[in-house]
Amino acid sequence: MTDEPLLEVENLRVRFETSRGVTEAVRGVSFQVGRERVGIVGESGSGKSMTGRSILRLIRPPGVATADRLMFSGIDLQALSERRMRAMRGRRIAMVMQDPKYSLNPVMRIGSQLVEALKVHERISKSKARERALQMLADVQIRDPERVLSAYPHELSGGMGQRVMIAMMLIPSPDLLIADEPTSALDVTVQLEVLRILDGLVKDRGMGLIFISHDLRLVSTFCDRVLVMYLGKIVEEIDASRLQDAEHPYTRGLLECLPAIGGSHEPLKVLKRDEAWA
Amino acid sequence: MSGPQSAGNAKIAVSDLSVTFTQGRRPVRAVKGVSFSVKPLESFGLVGESGSGKSTVLRAICGLAPVSGGEIRIDGAAMAEPRDKAFARRVQMVFQDPYGSLHPRHTIDRVLSEPLAIHRFSDREDRIVQALKDVGLDARFRFRLPHQLSGGQRQRVAIARALIVEPEILLLDEPTSALDASIQAEVLNLLTRLREERNLTFVMVSHDLAVIDHMCERLLVMRGGEAVEALERSALADHAVSSDYTRTLLTASEGYVR
Amino acid sequence: MSDMTHSERSGGLKAWLTSDTPASRFQARAINIWFAWRDLLRNPLAVIGIVIIAALILMAVFAPLIATDPPNRQDLAARLLAPGVDGHLLGTDELGRDIWSRIVYGSRVTLQVVALVALTAPIFGLVVGTVAGTLGGWTDRVLMRITDIFLAFPRLILALAFVAALGPGIVNAIFAIALTAWPPYARVARAETLTVRRADYIAAARLQGAGTLRIITGHIMPMCLSSVIIRVTLDMAGIILTAAGLGFLGLGAQPPLAEWGAMISTGRQYLLSHWWVATMPGLAILIVSLGFNLLGDSLRDVLDPRGGQK
Numbered sequence: 001m002t003d004e005p006l007l008e009v010e011n012l013r014v015r016f017e018t019s020r021g022v023t024e025a026v027r028g029v030s031f032q033v034g035r036e037r038v039g040i041v042g043e044s045g046s047g048k049s050m051t052g053r054s055i056l057r058l059i060r061p062p063g064v065a066t067a068d069r070l071m072f073s074g075i076d077l078q079a080l081s082e083r084r085m086r087a088m089r090g091r092r093i094a095m096v097m098q099d100p101k102y103s104l105n106p107v108m109r110i111g112s113q114l115v116e117a118l119k120v121h122e123r124i125s126k127s128k129a130r131e132r133a134l135q136m137l138a139d140v141q142i143r144d145p146e147r148v149l150s151a152y153p154h155e156l157s158g159g160m161g162q163r164v165m166i167a168m169m170l171i172p173s174p175d176l177l178i179a180d181e182p183t184s185a186l187d188v189t190v191q192l193e194v195l196r197i198l199d200g201l202v203k204d205r206g207m208g209l210i211f212i213s214h215d216l217r218l219v220s221t222f223c224d225r226v227l228v229m230y231l232g233k234i235v236e237e238i239d240a241s242r243l244q245d246a247e248h249p250y251t252r253g254l255l256e257c258l259p260a261i262g263g264s265h266e267p268l269k270v271l272k273r274d275e276a277w278a
Numbered sequence: 279m280s281g282p283q284s285a286g287n288a289k290i291a292v293s294d295l296s297v298t299f300t301q302g303r304r305p306v307r308a309v310k311g312v313s314f315s316v317k318p319l320e321s322f323g324l325v326g327e328s329g330s331g332k333s334t335v336l337r338a339i340c341g342l343a344p345v346s347g348g349e350i351r352i353d354g355a356a357m358a359e360p361r362d363k364a365f366a367r368r369v370q371m372v373f374q375d376p377y378g379s380l381h382p383r384h385t386i387d388r389v390l391s392e393p394l395a396i397h398r399f400s401d402r403e404d405r406i407v408q409a410l411k412d413v414g415l416d417a418r419f420r421f422r423l424p425h426q427l428s429g430g431q432r433q434r435v436a437i438a439r440a441l442i443v444e445p446e447i448l449l450l451d452e453p454t455s456a457l458d459a460s461i462q463a464e465v466l467n468l469l470t471r472l473r474e475e476r477n478l479t480f481v482m483v484s485h486d487l488a489v490i491d492h493m494c495e496r497l498l499v500m501r502g503g504e505a506v507e508a509l510e511r512s513a514l515a516d517h518a519v520s521s522d523y524t525r526t527l528l529t530a531s532e533g534y535v536r
Numbered sequence: 537m538s539d540m541t542h543s544e545r546s547g548g549l550k551a552w553l554t555s556d557t558p559a560s561r562f563q564a565r566a567i568n569i570w571f572a573w574r575d576l577l578r579n580p581l582a583v584i585g586i587v588i589i590a591a592l593i594l595m596a597v598f599a600p601l602i603a604t605d606p607p608n609r610q611d612l613a614a615r616l617l618a619p620g621v622d623g624h625l626l627g628t629d630e631l632g633r634d635i636w637s638r639i640v641y642g643s644r645v646t647l648q649v650v651a652l653v654a655l656t657a658p659i660f661g662l663v664v665g666t667v668a669g670t671l672g673g674w675t676d677r678v679l680m681r682i683t684d685i686f687l688a689f690p691r692l693i694l695a696l697a698f699v700a701a702l703g704p705g706i707v708n709a710i711f712a713i714a715l716t717a718w719p720p721y722a723r724v725a726r727a728e729t730l731t732v733r734r735a736d737y738i739a740a741a742r743l744q745g746a747g748t749l750r751i752i753t754g755h756i757m758p759m760c761l762s763s764v765i766i767r768v769t770l771d772m773a774g775i776i777l778t779a780a781g782l783g784f785l786g787l788g789a790q791p792p793l794a795e796w797g798a799m800i801s802t803g804r805q806y807l808l809s810h811w812w813v814a815t816m817p818g819l820a821i822l823i824v825s826l827g828f829n830l831l832g833d834s835l836r837d838v839l840d841p842r843g844g845q846k
């Protein structure tokens with residue numbers, strides 16, 4: 001393992017130029033990811049997903065992503081041809097999208113989708129692929145993998161769909177995994193199991209992980225480092241274990257509006273946004 | 279795990295409810311004999327493992343899931359099959375996913391005016407304006423399409439849609455799981471306020487025990503389609519729980535342990 | 537309002553159309569149409585398509601003004617004149633009729649075919665597809681089997697069979713084309729319905745007390761509409777060609793009615809010696825088909841919700 005970071009991003013910007021005006025979703029973001037767990041938190045619409053997508057060059061028109069530097073283990077992602085980028089996406093960088101049910105094909109069985117994904121990446125017989133698919137579902141704590149294989153996406157619960165997506169993204173054993181709210185619909189126990197899998201990959205295989213989430217409690221305990229985004233900028237970068245003593249008023253505000261078990265049942269504090277933070 | 283149900287004064291009484299889907303040809307038993315009852319004006323929580331049938335219980339109450347056994351009574355009366363318009367006036371639901379529960383091509387105005395048209399309300403204009411105000415949405419959002427709103431704003435539209443027909447019971451399926459902490463706080467405060475103002479009865483699903491603890495007086499823990507145990511809110515804070523599963527849930531809520 | 541100067545008012549209209557806080561249902565709708573229109577105009581190919589179709593419509597409406605001669609006036613002394621000779625812009629045919637004028641009048645037939653087919657077949661297909669997709673079960677099976685039967689035959693052959701049964705003539709030809717054109721729309725609409733019918737927003741509508749009719753017309757159809765509209769514009773070329781094909785085979789428009797397909801058919805005999813007789817109407821068909829195809833392609837970019845978001 002070298003000291004060189006897996007991913008370097010410098011001055012990343014995402015703009016949407018539509019006939020209705022220009023929106024800057026990401027405004028000059030720089031960060032590095034090594035073989036570690038980096039969390040990105042921030043409120044809805046702050047540009048977390050767009051940051052993740054632009055690393056994979058998955059911003060759809062009218063959106064445009066630009067960066068001064070976008071290097072992935074010595075490869076300039078911006079200079080790659082679309083074909084090589086596609087290969088990169090499949091094999092070395094993977095992303096779990098925020099909306100599992102929209103990322104799955106609604107009229108195709110889960111099993112066929114998994115088998116198809118497997119066969120893209122390795123030469124494998126159909127029955128072998130099926131076996132692997134079953135194992136993968138069991139790994140993400142799905143209790144009845146046989147049934148889930150023959151189910152359509154709408155026949156799964158919210159959390160099951162999310163886990164299917166995670167299983168699918170781990171097929172190619174990527175070097176970098178971008179997980180966009182991968183556990184938001186999971187109950188806490190299953191959530192921990194899924195995190196354990198991701199953790200194992202980071203520790204044993206040296207995978208890099210970008211973990212996008214709005215769950216501060218989870219990020220502070222699971223990640224190594226946390227980037228806090230607000231209106232398209234990183235307003236704070238902090239060691240996860242020190243998140244409780246974050247300095248930026250926005251981060252502090254986010255922490256204060258969490259309810260707690262056994263807390264008072266008064267109305268929760270809400271965030272007072274300040275123009276100056278932007 | 280039900281205990282003696284005094285169905286007489288319960289707002290919602292679910293007894294021995296079973297739901298069986300057919301997937302292809304095989305039956306899937308999503309809910310297996312679950313019983314609970316919710317008192318008038320109470321807020322009742324459902325927590326449990328992913329895939330344990332929480333959403334299905336709510337859908338069954340609304341007649342959106344195939345009930346294969348047991349009974350659901352509201353104010354002591356069984357429900358019409360299929361659910362009729364009168365039912366829609368009394369029971370409304372907010373769905374798990376704010377990205378999926380609003381029609382992508384309907385403006386917020388249309389979303390809110392449709393139930394008013396179905397139930398033949400007269401002063402529709404005033405009611406739409408008021409509904410938006412109630413959930414703290416600016417009037418300028420009224421003619422926007424859902425994709426022009428953030429997740430939290432969409433969820434508030436979904437809540438406004440549910441409340442516009444003035445129901446007595448609101449079923450909330452993970453109303454805040456797609457929202458970040460700051461917006462979660464806004465939505466939870468909003469729900470608490472509306473419950474008091476409108477005298478609502480809540481049934482709320484969440485996988486976040488802290489949210490349930492904040493919102494609900496009593497809760498039911500589910501696993502694998504079955505009820506594990508029913509608890510008072512205070513039991514959560516004191517860790518006074520009897521089943522191992524609930525204990526695991528409580529431990530897990532504290533975060534990831536390396 | 538009334539004392540506004542003109543420029544202020546047009547500035548007002550512009551602001552009204554681009555406001556992000558519409559004040560009424562009507563304004564909200566107008567804004568959406570306006571932006572879709574503007575997006576469309578940004579695409580040069582779309583503009584070409586729109587210009588071609590607008591030209592077709594103008595040609596049909598003002599045919600008597602644009603044509604240089606009556607379409608059916610024969611002049612046997614001036615048979616098969618080359619383009620440009622004696623003021624015949626595109627030459628004359630075997631009966632000495634001015635080809636340009638016949639093409640201009642022929643655009644009326646083409647437009648009639650396009651408009652009638654576009655109004656009937658997609659709507660019928662949309663209804664069949666959404667009803668089948670929403671109700672499922674045996675309704676679905678029966679409706680889709682019927683659709684499959686229609687789909688199994690090549691369109692021209694089926695249209696031929698219908699015209700043969702109904703008797704030749706332009707009205708029957710349109711009817712036959714509409715009868716053969718709906719199945720693909722039913723398929724498209726059903727496929728789209730299947731992807732949306734389990735969506736939470738449909739369940740939400742049901743929970744609001746909406747009946748099946750309201751759900752199909754108000755919630756499911758709008759989701760299928762853009763795929764169907766795109767498909768229609770892309771199909772227009774094929775429909776024009778089918779109409780021309782029927783005309784070519786003598787089963788569509790009957791002589792002496794000017795119709796592009798029939799014109800090619802008669803010009804065919806002179807193809808080697810007098811190429812323009814068949815080629816000019818052929819070019820007209822080509823250009824109009826191209827126009828619809830270009831428009832359809834660009835509509836896909838503007839209307840397809842998946843292109844815009846995500």
Ligand SMILES: Nc1ncnc2c1ncn2[C@@H]1O[C@H](COP(=O)(O)OP(=O)(O)OP(=O)(O)O)[C@@H](O)[C@H]1O
Nearest residue numbers: 016023025043044045046047048049050429844845
């Ligand atoms: N097609 C688009 N046109 C214009 N603006 C867009 C478009 N897509 C996204 N945006 C804007 O980009 C910004 C960032 O969006 P992004 O999805 O990255 O937010 P996020 O931080 O992931 O939020 P969430 O927690 O809700 O997922 C938002 O303000 C959004 O309005």
Ligand SMILES: Nc1ncnc2c1ncn2[C@@H]1O[C@H](COP(=O)(O)OP(=O)(O)OP(=O)(O)O)[C@@H](O)[C@H]1O
Nearest residue numbers: 155156157158159299308328329330331332333334
């Ligand atoms: N239409 C359906 N057909 C077949 N099985 C279904 C259908 N809908 C749900 N199920 C199954 O029923 C079970 C319970 O699902 P449900 O959505 O109620 O879970 P949940 O407790 O809400 O989970 P989550 O917290 O993940 O949302 C799951 O195993 C799911 O696969």
Ligand SMILES: [Mg+2]
Nearest residue numbers: 048049050098
């Ligand atoms: Mg996001």
Ligand SMILES: [Mg+2]
Nearest residue numbers: 157158333374
């Ligand atoms: Mg659920």
